[in-house]
Amino acid sequence: xxxxxxxxxxxAALLLSLGACEKDYGPDSIGPLQxxxxxxxxTVTNQEFFERVPIVVAKGAPKLPADxxxxxxxxxxxFQIPADKGIIREITRVQTGVRGLELLxxxxxxxxxxxxxxxxxTSIAGNNTNTISFTSSLKEYRAYRTRVGxxxxxxxxxxxxxxxxxxxxxxxxTFSPQNPNQLxxxxxxxxxxxxxxxxxxVRVRVTE
Numbered sequence: 028x029x030x031x032x033x034x035x036x037x038x039a040a041l042l043l044s045l046g047a048c049e050k051d052y053g054p055d056s057i058g059p060l061q062x063x064x065x066x067x068x069x070t071v072t073n074q075e076f077f078e079r080v081p082i083v084v085a086k087g088a089p090k091l092p093a094d095x096x097x098x099x100x101x102x103x104x105x106f107q108i109p110a111d112k113g114i115i116r117e118i119t120r121v122q123t124g125v126r127g128l129e130l131l132x133x134x135x136x137x138x139x140x141x142x143x144x145x146x147x148x149t150s151i152a153g154n155n156t157n158t159i160s161f162t163s164s165l166k167e168y169r170a171y172r173t174r175v176g177x178x179x180x181x182x183x184x185x186x187x188x189x190x191x192x193x194x195x196x197x198x199x200x201t202f203s204p205q206n207p208n209q210l211x212x213x214x215x216x217x218x219x220x221x222x223x224x225x226x227x228x229v230r231v232r233v234t235e
Contacts, residue, residue: 067112069226073105082230087196100165107158114219115159118151124191127213138188165194208233
């Protein structure tokens with residue numbers, strides 16, 4: 028009997044100590060197992076796949092060598108925020124590639140995908156709603172790679188722009204359906220109240 032009382036006392040002490048270790052993380056912080064939710068979530072409404080990031084598809088010109096794609100091969104990425112969170116005024120800046128997120132925030136206008144050729148960028152205007160679309164093509168992507176590749180020598184880290192994979196179609200010796208060719212895009216959105224959002228990167232998968 029005395030042994031059972033001792034065990035019950037030890038169990039009660041353990042439960043009490045566990046309760047004392049609980050931490051109130053409060054409204055402005057998160058616990059180790061809590062989700063970190065964005066104040067204004069951004070979704071890609073026309074994604075065809077989601078593999079850690081949203082993916083849309085651009086179809087190339089089949090039966091042609093990778094360097095001989097002549098079609099524009101257009102693709103569209105459509106963003107949406109909740110209807111009660113405001114209006115997307117514009118896509119202010121677009122970047123691609125390995126340094127895309129960094130250049131989105133610190134790069135020069137000339138390094139941007141939406142550079143206008145005269146020292147600034149041209150924003151993509153919204154339609155006065157909570158959605159906005161970005162439309163481009165593999166042809167425009169290849170032109171961008173050529174332009175930024177000539178900006179500075181590759182050993183000039185501060186200015187070099189690694190735009191990412193070439194816009195080659197499948198199949199080829201580098202990519203396959205199991206290891207698809209994907210182009211990484213990054214965006215800066217500006218809302219009607221002037222606030223800005225950088226959503227999750229979006230990848231464009233290049234297929235035949």
